[in-house]
Amino acid sequence: MQDPDEDQGYVAAWYLAFEKEDAVAKEVEKTTIPADTFDTFTVFGTADGLAMRSAPSMVGGLLKRLPLYAELTSLEPSSTGREKVADTSAWLHVQDAEGDQGYVAAWYLTFSKEEDEAKVAATQTDKNLIVRPITSGLAFRSEAVVAADTLIKRLPAGASLVVLEPVVSAKKKIGVKGQWLNVREVSGGEGYVAAWYVTLGNEPALGVREDDKSAKATPDDDLVVRTTVDGLAMRRYPRIAAQTLIKRLPKAAELVALTEDAEERIGVSGQWIRVRDIEGDVGYVAAWYVVRR
Template sequence: MKNKFLFITVLSALLIAAGIITTIAMANANAVRVQAEVLNVRNGPGLAYDVTSQVRKGEVLRVIGEENKWYKVRLDNGNSGWVASWLVENTDVSAASNSVAIVNSEDGLNVRSKPSTDSSSLGILNTGDQINVVSEQNGWAQIQYKGQNAWVNASYITIRESTTKVDQSDLQSLTIRDDSTNIRSKPDLSGQVIEKANSGNSYEIQGVQGDWYQVQTTKGQTGYVANWVVDVGTKSEKPTKSKTTKLSEATIVLDPGHGGNDPGAKGANGTIEKKATLKTAKAIKARLEQTGAKVILTRDHDEYISLRGRTKVASKHNADAFVSLHFDSLENEDESVSGQTTYYYSSADKGLAKSINRSLGNTLPTTNRGARVGDFYVVRENSQPAVLLELGYLSSKADENNINSSSYRTQIAEGVTEGLANYFAN
């Protein structure tokens, strides 16, 4: 009996220790490397949440949050999602993170999709080109290239300075989105909360460290706030929301998802998402212009536009609404899942999302999956009211047939137009 009691005691101690080690490891994670052959990325911290994308073995993901033994990670396309902590391993990110570097390769430096010479080339950098290094590991530097994460051989670059050194003349301001937002003592979720900020509070940006902005608190302390909970504007003006009360007076930016070397999803019958979104955008544009609205497309032909470039169109034209158009797909090609979903990020845009979603639900012959929060770059990093529409599943044959129908595009155009009109009227 004593031996049995001793065994149970030792086993319990080992389990508790393992839990503590796991907790410490998660708290200290800056980046993780995928261990599974294929890892599902979900829209929440648990197996019950929808799969939004997948990543492959060996990919390195930057950690921006943690909950219930799940990591919130930033993906190469700028979006974020949740991955199971037990299917990844922690990896160190060097002090070269968030630094400016100069290319010094006389024969040109290949920009690659992965940290390997076997990966595809995205382009070539020339000697003297200046790049922003996001992180560095195993002889490879992760950089920003044409709006996406990419990799270059670190042997051919020279680190110059940290991007946290910001010229005073280039300072911008940020505005807090929601009440009780944490300002922390360091650029990490483990940092001590030194101030609580409320919706509408504004701070000047003193510097940038990864996904965090350095600011000065009301008491003069140096603090950090996560970039996914704020809106950024120029030093002299704060991000503004629409005051338009009529659709005929509004400026609408329509964003046909994907394009160029980014085809998006593909249906069983060969439908390419980038082509379907452009056709849909043109149908919506024609209907909106009938009401007198000013309509701008982020692209009007098959070309690649970076995610940042898309949001800049909205900012440049001071859009009253930004509507990104997509068609969903499931990796397992489950045909039983179909319908349309409306996503928003900022709580200030919830009304816009619900209005459009309600109208689409009334006009489309598909399941209405509702309006919900989605952490997509084009809505998260948008200074204007923004929503992202998933207007059907290309993995569903029924939805794919609808998507290729001109009558379905007409119904989408009617629904979006009605939803926008109701939004501005209210």
């Protein structure tokens, strides 16, 4: 087979399914949850976009895709269902929070969301301090000086910026009038922004200013997308597997799309987009979990 990067090789055929299967998914006969609720148990999906299928196999019709850590109730007895969890050859019959029923790959399930989050914590990076503008059209300048010849571009509200200064001293500047921060934006450009118009990336600002008086953001030269869920996986290859995980991205993380036809893929289930994040890491993300900035 050949992947989107034109690399060729062999893959296990039992992990493949036809791309058009979405259109032929069959309804699953509804199963009644046992009246004795002590015989049921809860599991959580450990993959974003986990497939719920009409039959317990890779060729079972695709009913829907589930978000990361979707809570699922087993429709199988605890005595037999529990031993399937994390088994790489088993499928579990489940019901999600919306009442939809189907089969999911048991090797993408866990009993404890917290335990799984701890396992992937090592893959999450916190290499840089990220800040975001609290106003639309924030000036991105070549020097820490307000002048016509220092303006590089204007940034949209919420744009991700990596601070290029020591974290401790940079945090003291945030929100302080007269202070400037040396930053890098997602497309790779470096410059300065007014520290009193930014907030920490993991602490969204209340009352973001965007009115008729706000300057307009400069149109992006690159196609920049934002994640719509927390914990979206960036993967080495466009497939869901434990060994392909590079890192997990927070909600609203900004990414430069590198795939040529990325515009057409945005929001489309089953499609992947090759991207570069603010820290320079490159990988694939599920196109159905991103929107254009």
